[in-house]
Amino acid sequence: MTTIKDIAKAAGVSITTVSRALNGYSDVNEKTRQKIIEIAKQLNYSPNTLARGLVMNKSKTIGLLVSGLTRESAKDNFTFEILSGVNQYVSEVDYDMVLFSTTSTKQREKTYTQLCRERRVDGAILQGIRIDDPYLQEVVESDIPCVLIDIPIKSETVGYVTTDNVLGAKKAVRHLLALGHRDIAMINGYEYAFVSEQRLRGFCEALLEAEVPFREQLVADGAFKEEKAEQEALRLLTCYPEITAFFCASDLMALGAMKAIKKLGKRIPEDVAVVGYDDIILASYTTPPLSTVAQNQFAMGYEAAKLLIEMLEGKATSHIKVLETELKVRESTFKNHE
Amino acid sequence: MTTIKDIAKAAGVSITTVSRALNGYSDVNEKTRQKIIEIAKQLNYSPNTLARGLVMNKSKTIGLLVSGLTRESAKDNFTFEILSGVNQYVSEVDYDMVLFSTTSTKQREKTYTQLCRERRVDGAILQGIRIDDPYLQEVVESDIPCVLIDIPIKSETVGYVTTDNVLGAKKAVRHLLALGHRDIAMINGYEYAFVSEQRLRGFCEALLEAEVPFREQLVADGAFKEEKAEQEALRLLTCYPEITAFFCASDLMALGAMKAIKKLGKRIPEDVAVVGYDDIILASYTTPPLSTVAQNQFAMGYEAAKLLIEMLEGKATSHIKVLETELKVRESTFKNHE
DNA sequence: TTGAAAGCGCTAACAG
DNA sequence: CTGTTAGCGCTTTCAA
Numbered sequence: 001m002t003t004i005k006d007i008a009k010a011a012g013v014s015i016t017t018v019s020r021a022l023n024g025y026s027d028v029n030e031k032t033r034q035k036i037i038e039i040a041k042q043l044n045y046s047p048n049t050l051a052r053g054l055v056m057n058k059s060k061t062i063g064l065l066v067s068g069l070t071r072e073s074a075k076d077n078f079t080f081e082i083l084s085g086v087n088q089y090v091s092e093v094d095y096d097m098v099l100f101s102t103t104s105t106k107q108r109e110k111t112y113t114q115l116c117r118e119r120r121v122d123g124a125i126l127q128g129i130r131i132d133d134p135y136l137q138e139v140v141e142s143d144i145p146c147v148l149i150d151i152p153i154k155s156e157t158v159g160y161v162t163t164d165n166v167l168g169a170k171k172a173v174r175h176l177l178a179l180g181h182r183d184i185a186m187i188n189g190y191e192y193a194f195v196s197e198q199r200l201r202g203f204c205e206a207l208l209e210a211e212v213p214f215r216e217q218l219v220a221d222g223a224f225k226e227e228k229a230e231q232e233a234l235r236l237l238t239c240y241p242e243i244t245a246f247f248c249a250s251d252l253m254a255l256g257a258m259k260a261i262k263k264l265g266k267r268i269p270e271d272v273a274v275v276g277y278d279d280i281i282l283a284s285y286t287t288p289p290l291s292t293v294a295q296n297q298f299a300m301g302y303e304a305a306k307l308l309i310e311m312l313e314g315k316a317t318s319h320i321k322v323l324e325t326e327l328k329v330r331e332s333t334f335k336n337h338e
Numbered sequence: 339m340t341t342i343k344d345i346a347k348a349a350g351v352s353i354t355t356v357s358r359a360l361n362g363y364s365d366v367n368e369k370t371r372q373k374i375i376e377i378a379k380q381l382n383y384s385p386n387t388l389a390r391g392l393v394m395n396k397s398k399t400i401g402l403l404v405s406g407l408t409r410e411s412a413k414d415n416f417t418f419e420i421l422s423g424v425n426q427y428v429s430e431v432d433y434d435m436v437l438f439s440t441t442s443t444k445q446r447e448k449t450y451t452q453l454c455r456e457r458r459v460d461g462a463i464l465q466g467i468r469i470d471d472p473y474l475q476e477v478v479e480s481d482i483p484c485v486l487i488d489i490p491i492k493s494e495t496v497g498y499v500t501t502d503n504v505l506g507a508k509k510a511v512r513h514l515l516a517l518g519h520r521d522i523a524m525i526n527g528y529e530y531a532f533v534s535e536q537r538l539r540g541f542c543e544a545l546l547e548a549e550v551p552f553r554e555q556l557v558a559d560g561a562f563k564e565e566k567a568e569q570e571a572l573r574l575l576t577c578y579p580e581i582t583a584f585f586c587a588s589d590l591m592a593l594g595a596m597k598a599i600k601k602l603g604k605r606i607p608e609d610v611a612v613v614g615y616d617d618i619i620l621a622s623y624t625t626p627p628l629s630t631v632a633q634n635q636f637a638m639g640y641e642a643a644k645l646l647i648e649m650l651e652g653k654a655t656s657h658i659k660v661l662e663t664e665l666k667v668r669e670s671t672f673k674n675h676e
Numbered sequence: 677t678t679g680a681a682a683g684c685g686c687t688a689a690c691a692g
Numbered sequence: 693c694t695g696t697t698a699g700c701g702c703t704t705t706c707a708a
């Protein structure tokens with residue numbers, strides 16, 4: 001493999017000059033530069049980023065740290081869209097992305113901080129990490145620049161991107177209220193997620209606005225899982241047959257709720273309406289299509305990468321980005337062709 | 339950041355000894371080793387993989403080169419599952435994965451070979467690359483070890499993993515034939531894919547077996563796109579109203595075909611049956627659920643990574659892996675509760 | 677405008 | 693069992 005040394009020899013100059021020429025420094029004779037570039041091309045030269053990273057002490061690489069990159073998680077392709085967005089921005093600014101997945105048994109032995117340090121990533125984006133994850137604390141307290149998805153921690157080196165989950169939930173619940181629903185149940189995610197707390201708050205606030213009393217027993221923990229949500233929905237519908245609508249903190253859980261409703265022989269939306277959250281691909285393909293609060297995960301990934309790299313280059317103005325959500329009304333709440 | 343030099347000083351030994359102790363060489367006094375490990379832990383040492391990579395001339399990193407990591411491609415999460423599988427194996431054997439996406443404009447300027455060389459990846463896995471991609475040729479002819487997904491190229495440094503696409507297609511068509519269909523149309527992918535050719539072959543062979551004449555005009559090019567497939571299905575059904583079944587070379591195209599069939603007011607499967615290929619998540623959620631030839635993409639990714647790393651370590655016996663497919667019969671071909 | 681020299685953190689002969 | 697030395701490919705003072 002060609003090195004700048006080879007080029008230097010071929011061009012009859014020093015390696016210093018080659019380095020400067022190739023890196024676009026101004027203090028190099030234009031003629032020399034042309035010659036060097038020409039030779040580099042001929043010799044099929046590729047710079048060695050390892051060597052460069054070693055001396056410059058930065059790798060132009062960021063780490064994407066995700067949890068749950070399993071075969072099952074593909075259903076809810078949240079992670080994938082984040083990843084696509086991150087990748088998009090990162091490659092626009094000529095960085096690379098290395099993927100760390102915390103589900104893989106081997107890497108469990110290492111903390112996130114170690115993972116990042118060893119690969120000498122310049123910064124990291126964290127996605128799908130639970131707020132009670134012990135390694136999370138460690139990494140945000142380290143000196144590694146981090147951007148978190150949906151976890152509101154901010155410091156000198158830490159920022160986050162999220163959506164307005166309170167408002168998002170409100171939109172969903174207001175929609176149900178506007179349709180006349182009063183007995184609305186909520187299937188929330190597990191408590192170890194910031195979004196769960198926020199969405200619950202939105203749920204409550206919307207009820208308050210409409211002067212509908214909040215009944216705690218109508219809130220269940222679906223743990224962001226389809227099956228768990230199905231069980232909980234089944235339980236709720238049985239104990240509280242007055243329920244006419246579900247607000248679910250994720251589409252996956254909404255799928256579970258829909259299954260439960262159908263199992264009990266009830267119709268959607270005539271007997272029970274359902275609203276989800278996320279707008280996963282599946283949402284528009286279910287029967288009936290699922291109304292949901294859409295968040296643009298690709299954009300979240302993109303903005304996270306952008307924020308991180310701005311932080312790395314010292315030109316981040318704010319460390320926080322809050323994106324918008326959009327309520328998508330489909331037939332699981334409302335049939336307009338009756 | 340701590341280096342082995344710091345450890346050496348603290349332990350009162352040479353850096354060589356530290357290196358050896360930490361890397362588990364046998365020729366180091368057990369007591370010394372313990373002391374060194376202890377100090378390393380105290381000092382919160384993380385090895386610098388850049389430095390190690392530089393001197394050892396290998397990075398313990400592989401590149402995953404994919405095309406089409408766009409927001410739209412999430413629907414068909416083929417890429418994501420491959421990625422998950424690759425990541426799984428890679429982390430089991432303590433490698434890292436860096437992602438190169440060819441859609442991102444910036445990287446288009448660089449050939450795949452350059453991408454790999456610059457990051458000094460030890461090898462690469464290529465997915466979703468068209469066989470007429472000019473950079474593909476270059477990279478397989480380079481000295482970079484490669485494993486291709488669904489592209490049958492084999493050499494000293496190149497291997498591939500695929501499924502038996504001829505057989506897969508046969509299974510699907512035999513199923514249709516067994517149900518009594520004789521006028522079967524096929525919506526194939528674009529020709530720049532190995533799998534298209536193979537699936538067409540399977541289609542023909544199955545017809546031959548059943549002594550049903552092959553009619554070329556019943557084969558359309560859906561380009562692996564939902565919309566294009568819909569158009570083509572519409573055209574076929576209009577020109578050849580005798581068609582009672584579609585075999586589609588991807589589920590995405592099958593979705594398109596189903597739309598077309600519904601538009602014409604025909605029922606699935608009573609009037610027209612549909613079989614897809616891939617078994618994407620959506621397949622079981624369509625109305626009616628889609629019969630399809632399932633391939634385990636997670637396994638494909640996993641096996642590709644395994645093959646690549648075996649090749650890197652010189653212990654690959656074969657450079658080819660062919661995985662199995664499975665026909666999943668759902669209601670788009672057959673209703674058993676009539 | 678150019679070159680010599682040092683050094684990033686690590687591994688690998690080689691010698692003791 | 694341990695240390696000395698050289699060097700991976702590159703950037704960066706400092707001098708010329």
